[in-house]
Amino acid sequence: MNTREFKDMDLSAYFIGPKGENADIFKELTEKLINEHIGYRQNFNAEDANSISEFEKTTPEFTNAVTNMKETLNELSRKMRSGSIPWTTAGRYLAHMDNETLMPAILAYNYAILWNGNGVAWAGSPVSTLMEEEVGQDLAHLNGYNENGWGYVATDGTIANISALWMTRNVASIPFAVKAVCPELVSDKSDWELQNLSIKECLDLLDKTGDKKNEVKAQSARSGKNLQKLGKWLVPSTMHYSWQKALDITGIGEDNLVVLPVDEHYRVDTKKLEEIIQENADNHIPILGVVAVVGSTEEGAVDHVDKFVEIRDKFREQGVDFAIHVDAAYGGYGRTVYLDENNNFIPYKDLKDTFKEYDIFTENNQFLKEDVYNAYKAIGNTDSCTIDPHKVGYIPYNAGGLAIADTRMKDTLTYYAPYAFQEGVAVPASIGQFTLEGSKATGSAAAVWTVDRMIPLNISGYGRLIARTLFAARKFHDFFNGQKFEVNGKTIISYTVYDPDYNMIDWVYKEEGNNSLKSMNDLTQAFSAYTSSAKGGNLYNLDIITSDSNFSPATYGDAPVKFIESLGISGDEYYKEDKLQILRASTMSPWVYDEKSFNYWAPRIKKAIQGKLELISTNENIL
Incomplete structure (x- = not known):
């Protein structure tokens, strides 16, 4: 029985460290694992002769090959050192969703691929496939899919999103396939009623077909039939671009994409969501599903998942149903903050005392908002969730993830390759028959499995x-x-765009007294250029690194207008310039976590900002 006290373990031990502080531990464990692997090779049928002789290793040809390998790897090292973004830096990296990965994840990934690189099926990768099955259960439980959930390590969030829509499409088409194969089971239902069965009702209906189940699946959306009967797919304007790919690939079609407007906090406007669903229902247009984003990639916003669920409950009373998918590729791991050591949701009133017990948020509790808490809690009432360990799980790429509430959903996808899977033959685990990917790295599953057993998902x-x-x-x-910064006789002020829901912040730079949105956009964009590879010079010498983006009326509607007007700029400028230019930072560094560490980095970052603004003043016709 595991009696380890995880809360008493220092998380800093699990990283190599921005300055390689734990390099000796990393080297020690790497050498240990390699030696164990080499020993296994040597001892497997030990009587077998060596395939590479000692004499061969002394030949000029062998020596030439070794020299070639060393020189090529030296070239690789030079290129990586001179051309890579130094995202492992402690406080200076304020850009994309990249940061230092966990040391045990790196070790596990590299170790696993020494044994077998391909995790397609149990027959070829029995250990890592079992690990992936366990990880899938971990992800399902993390999202509150406790009774009948399932999950797997997808290649990335895009594949997970596509797979979620693929499953939802197939499940929603089951009633029409049953109507074709076993019409007696649905003879009392109209097409509109068939279009509005819940996922559970669709899967229960499939189970009732008995030995005709495979025939029904063959008549489902997999056949290409009835795709246009399945309805609309509603996604926030903050959506990841993968949803357009998903609609294209699954045949639902981009014409069935409905973009949901967001409010000034960049969360879905749930009042307008309800109006959109009602308008479609009034016109007998079904809703296939609605996507809530938890941790949008531009803003880190957390949609009101709880209100999505409430809205669905309301529409069920009028015979309208739809799937709810949560795209928490970026924000999903945030749910661990609210789970106790038994993986139960901590009551909101107990959070302050619980955080004190675990020595987190000791300054105050102001940024753990109750509406964000409620959104995370409601994920357990949804149908599926994308959650990527390779983002804020600090696992090496590629380790996306998908969890579903009802394991039967995956059975609507099943295809069998005789050499990899055999239908009806029981094996401990087989993942590939249910997933979009075929072959994939065993290292990803091994890395997530290892870390989940060292750093619990709570x-x-x-x-x-x-x-x-x-x-x-x-x-x-x-x-x-x-x-504020004084530059060439002018005062430059930075402003944050909104109050963060998660670990993403957006901000702008504005010259005091200059109420031109174009000028503010130009200055903000210039700052991004001088804090990135565009104009920042040698990447290795950058003293602050940021990324940028923009909010346009076409995507965000009037959501940014209130912020723009709060700066004394006319809202009309937003439509004239067609964008609000922003700086964007995912604060994923694990090294700025208390007053002492923040107070170390704050003056250094401020000094770096001052220097960049002075460079802009000197080199650009902006200030």
């Missing part, structure tokens, strides 16, 4: 790690908001 483990990044987001938000 407040004692990942919750403490995620809390570090949420602390940093709050501190940097407050640090940037209203910060």
Whole structure:
């Protein structure tokens, strides 16, 4: 029985460290694992002769090959050192969703691929396939899919999103396939009623077909039939571009994409969501599904998942149903902050005391909002969830993830390759028959499995790690908001665009007294250029690194207008310029997590900003 006290373990031990502080541990464990693997090779049928003789290793040809390998790897090292973004830096990297990965994940990934690189099926990768099955259960439980959930390590969030729509499409088409094969089972239902069965009702109906189940599946959306009867797919304007790919690939079609407007906090406007669903229902246009984003990639916004569920419950009373998918590729691990060590949701009223017990958020509790808490809690009432370990799980790429609430959903996808899977033959686990991918790296599943057993998916483990990044987001938000710089006789002020839900912050730079949105956009964009590879010079010497994006009326509607007007700029400028240019930072660094560490980095970052603004003043016709 595992009696380890995870909350008493120092998370800093699990990283190599920005300056290689734990390099000796990394080298020690790497050497140990390699030696164990080599020993296994040597001892497997030990009587077998060596395939490479000692004499061969002394030949000029062999020596030439070794020299070639060394020189090529030296070239690789030079290129990587000179051309890579130094995202492992502790406080200076304020850009994309990249940061230092966990040391045990790196070790597990590299170790696993020494044994077998391909995790397609149990027959070829029995150990890692079982690991992936366990990880899938971990992801399902993390999302509250406790009774009948299933999950797997997808290649990335895009594949997970496509797979979620693929499953939802197939499940929603089951009633029409049953009508073709076993019409007596649905003879009392109209097409409109068949279009509005819940996922559970569709799967229950499939189970009732008995030995005709495969015939029904063959008549489902897999056949290409009835695709246009399945309805609309509703996605927030903050959506990841993968949803357009998913609609294309699955045959639902981009014409069935409905983009949901967001409010000034960049969450879906749930009042308008309800109006859109009602309008479609009034016109007998079905809704296939609705997507809630938890941790949007531009803003880190967390949609009101709980209100999505309430809206569905309301429409069920009038015979309208649809799937709810949560795209939590970026924000999903945030749920660990709210789970106790028994993986139960901590009551909101107990959070303050619980955080104190686990020594997180010791400054205050202001940035853990009740509406965000409610959104995370409601994920357990949805149908599927994308959640990527390779983002805020700090696992090496490629390790996306998908979890579903009803394991039967995956059975609507099943295809069998005789050499890999045999229908009806029981094996401990087989993942590939249910997934879009075929062959994929065993290292990803091994990495996630290893870390999940060292850093639990609750407040004692990942919750403490995620809390570090949420602390940093709050501190940097407050640090940037209203910060002033004197440059060439002008005052430059930075403003944060909104209050963070997660560990993403967006901000802009504005010249005091200059109420031109174009000027503010130009200055903000120039700052991005001088803090990135565009104009920042040698990547290795950058003293602050940021990324940028923009909010356009076509995507965001009037959501940014209130912020723009709060700066004294006319809202009309937003439509004239067709964008609000922003700087964007995912504060994923695990090294800015308390007052002491923040107070170390804050003056250094401020000095770096001052230097960049002075460069812009000197080199650009902006200030």
